[in-house]
Amino acid sequence: MTMETRRLRRTRYTARLLALTFGAVVLILPFAYMVSTSFKPNILAFDWPPRLIPDHPTLDNYVQAWTANNFGRYFLNSALVACSTTVLTVLGAALAAYAFARFTFPGRTLLFWTMMLGLMVPGVVILIPQFLVAHTLGLTDSLSGLVFFYVGGGVAFNTFLLRGFFERIPGELDESMRIDGAGTMRRFAALYLPMSRPALATSAIFAFLGAWDEYSWAMTVINDPAKNTLPLAIAQFQGAHSTSWGLVFAASLIGMAPVILIYVLGQRHFISGLTSGALKS
Amino acid sequence: MSTVSTVLRRDSAGARDAAGPGGTRAPRRRRPVRAGRLTPYLLLAPALVLFAIVILIPVVKAVQVSLYEWSPIPGADNTFVGADNYLKAFGDHEFGRDVVNATVYMLVTVPGQIVVGLAVALLLYSRLPGRTLFRVLFYLPVVTSWVVVSLLFRYLFSDEGALNWFLVDVLGVADHPVGWLGSRWTAMVALCTLGIWKGIGWTAVILLAGLQGVPVEHQEAAAVDGAGYLRRVWHVVLPALRRSLLFVTVLLGIGGFQAFIQVLLLTQGGPAGETEMPLTYLYRQAFDYLDFGYGSALAVLMTVVVLAVSVAQTLVFNRLDRGAA
Numbered sequence: 285m286t287m288e289t290r291r292l293r294r295t296r297y298t299a300r301l302l303a304l305t306f307g308a309v310v311l312i313l314p315f316a317y318m319v320s321t322s323f324k325p326n327i328l329a330f331d332w333p334p335r336l337i338p339d340h341p342t343l344d345n346y347v348q349a350w351t352a353n354n355f356g357r358y359f360l361n362s363a364l365v366a367c368s369t370t371v372l373t374v375l376g377a378a379l380a381a382y383a384f385a386r387f388t389f390p391g392r393t394l395l396f397w398t399m400m401l402g403l404m405v406p407g408v409v410i411l412i413p414q415f416l417v418a419h420t421l422g423l424t425d426s427l428s429g430l431v432f433f434y435v436g437g438g439v440a441f442n443t444f445l446l447r448g449f450f451e452r453i454p455g456e457l458d459e460s461m462r463i464d465g466a467g468t469m470r471r472f473a474a475l476y477l478p479m480s481r482p483a484l485a486t487s488a489i490f491a492f493l494g495a496w497d498e499y500s501w502a503m504t505v506i507n508d509p510a511k512n513t514l515p516l517a518i519a520q521f522q523g524a525h526s527t528s529w530g531l532v533f534a535a536s537l538i539g540m541a542p543v544i545l546i547y548v549l550g551q552r553h554f555i556s557g558l559t560s561g562a563l564k565s
Numbered sequence: 566m567s568t569v570s571t572v573l574r575r576d577s578a579g580a581r582d583a584a585g586p587g588g589t590r591a592p593r594r595r596r597p598v599r600a601g602r603l604t605p606y607l608l609l610a611p612a613l614v615l616f617a618i619v620i621l622i623p624v625v626k627a628v629q630v631s632l633y634e635w636s637p638i639p640g641a642d643n644t645f646v647g648a649d650n651y652l653k654a655f656g657d658h659e660f661g662r663d664v665v666n667a668t669v670y671m672l673v674t675v676p677g678q679i680v681v682g683l684a685v686a687l688l689l690y691s692r693l694p695g696r697t698l699f700r701v702l703f704y705l706p707v708v709t710s711w712v713v714v715s716l717l718f719r720y721l722f723s724d725e726g727a728l729n730w731f732l733v734d735v736l737g738v739a740d741h742p743v744g745w746l747g748s749r750w751t752a753m754v755a756l757c758t759l760g761i762w763k764g765i766g767w768t769a770v771i772l773l774a775g776l777q778g779v780p781v782e783h784q785e786a787a788a789v790d791g792a793g794y795l796r797r798v799w800h801v802v803l804p805a806l807r808r809s810l811l812f813v814t815v816l817l818g819i820g821g822f823q824a825f826i827q828v829l830l831l832t833q834g835g836p837a838g839e840t841e842m843p844l845t846y847l848y849r850q851a852f853d854y855l856d857f858g859y860g861s862a863l864a865v866l867m868t869v870v871v872l873a874v875s876v877a878q879t880l881v882f883n884r885l886d887r888g889a890a
Contacts, residue, residue, distance in 0.1 A: 311703060311765065314721060317721070377612060380609050383604075383608035387604065402620040402624075409867050412864060415851075497711070551701065
């Protein structure tokens with residue numbers, strides 16, 4: 285390699301790194317400013333010029349969000365709803381995926397494609413009839429009603445995801461276990477579940493994040509303030525204290541913490557779940 | 566190939582090893598096992614029942630309700646009105662304005678996300694220090710909930726907000742603060758900026774996965790031929806990315822037409838309803854004015870439009886495909 289090409293290479297490399305850094309800074313700046321505002325006393329939320337590093341940082345907003353506004357309750361509600369949704373979605377989808385992947389039965393293709401068609405129905409569009417159904421079943425204004433609808437809404441996608449995985453588990457393993465006398469559920473618990481841990485993790489992450497951040501449905505069915513989830517509480521914070529941006533952002537950041545934690549820890553599963561859909565189509 | 570399938574291949578190889586010699590000697594039978602006749606149905610039951618109640622029945626119900634003058638008030642008469650709700654939609658100027666808003670939003674945010682997302686994907690494509698860190702940073706807006714980012718942009722775009730300070734005091738392109746949320750098109754600028762900013766990371770990750778499938782030899786051959794970087798991207802990379810681009814365009818298009826939370830929380834449909842979008846409008850019809858029939862008719866129309874748009878996009882890309890071949 286000549287000196288010249290090497291120098292050219294190094295220039296290009298630096299240019300790329302600079303471009304990426306610039307992009308990342310622009311993208312992250314709004315977050316940085318949000319964090320900064322959450323540590324400012326409220327009168328300084330609109331200081332001009334804005335300061336990224338507050339002069340007198342304070343934890344007041346966090347303390348106030350957590351203690352004075354019932355925020356602990358909302359956090360607990362969200363945690364309960366998101367955890368139940370995760371467990372039930374993954375379990376229901378895994379059982380269904382097992383049936384589709386390893387059994388032949390009349391109606392198998394029809395049922396599978398019905399579920400897949402359900403994936404194409406745009407979400408908020410069926411909100412009105414969903415509300416009527418929830419109303420008839422007495423599932424409005426309750427946390428378990430939320431879980432019911434979150435699981436029903438997410439189970440098709442996760443069945444699709446897990447079926448692909450289960451199908452590739454070698455049939456010989458299933459058969460040898462069967463010859464040893466293992467029943468249907470035993471094979472499910474001792475073979476299919478343990479071998480699909482990466483796929484189950486992907487499923488669980490998506491189910492959890494979906495339920496944790498869900499806003500439109502919760503806004504529609506929850507009336508009782510004691511049953512608010514975090515997104516509802518955060519949005520109402522903005523309405524109720526329209527100038528208390530520090531409080532709104534402190535609340536937002538508390539709500540974001542579990543999401544970021546899961547995202548950073550489960551990055552591999554996250555990306556793989558995302559791209560598997562893309563490459564299938 | 567996707568990470569999932571690599572993981573899969575690794576796992577099934579591991580499984581075969583674990584099965585030991587006995588496992589490998591067994592005849593390869595991929596035929597699904599026949600168990601008790603009811604077993605598969607019992608396994609499917611929980612998922613199917615929930616799916617039916619939450620998705621299937623509401624889909625059917627949406628069509629039914631759209632043909633009625635339907636009120637959720639107990640005891641109210643629901644009269645069958647046939648296509649009246651649909652006919653009303655075509656004469657509804659407010660809804661027409663909202664369709665225009667959603668179309669503009671889509672026409673700005675979809676290309677915006679793809680151009681920037683593609684640039685990021687190309688920059689991230691080859692080895693760089695801190696590649697994972699960049700990926701995490703670019704993805705941060707994607708994993709943050711719409712509620713939080715919409716409120717954040719409401720703050721940034723407010724009259725005394727940081728954006729106005731930047732434009733007036735730093736760049737000097739405006740001599741006084743802009744009232745972003747005070748008129749229709751400036752408020753649309755705020756909505757579109759948020760839409761692009763939030764979607765860049767997702768677009769980049771999908772396109773990056775697609776780039777991993779571009780044959781390196783093609784690129785190298787083109788480089789040897791002396792083709793410049795941009796020409797190489799245009800003639801070698803983009804054609805190979807067709808499938809990923811189609812997928813991204815269709816999904817972003819569908820998503821763009823369904824803008825909802827960002828409208829509710831960033832502009833609140835304002836000023837005076839001028840930045841409403843079809844979904845926020847039909848939502849208000851149902852839950853503010855309790856006209857469930859009309860709201861459902863609009864919802865059915867939206868679904869048809871969304872499906873038509875995705876079919877149209879697929880057809881256009883297929884034609885391009887044939888043109889390229």
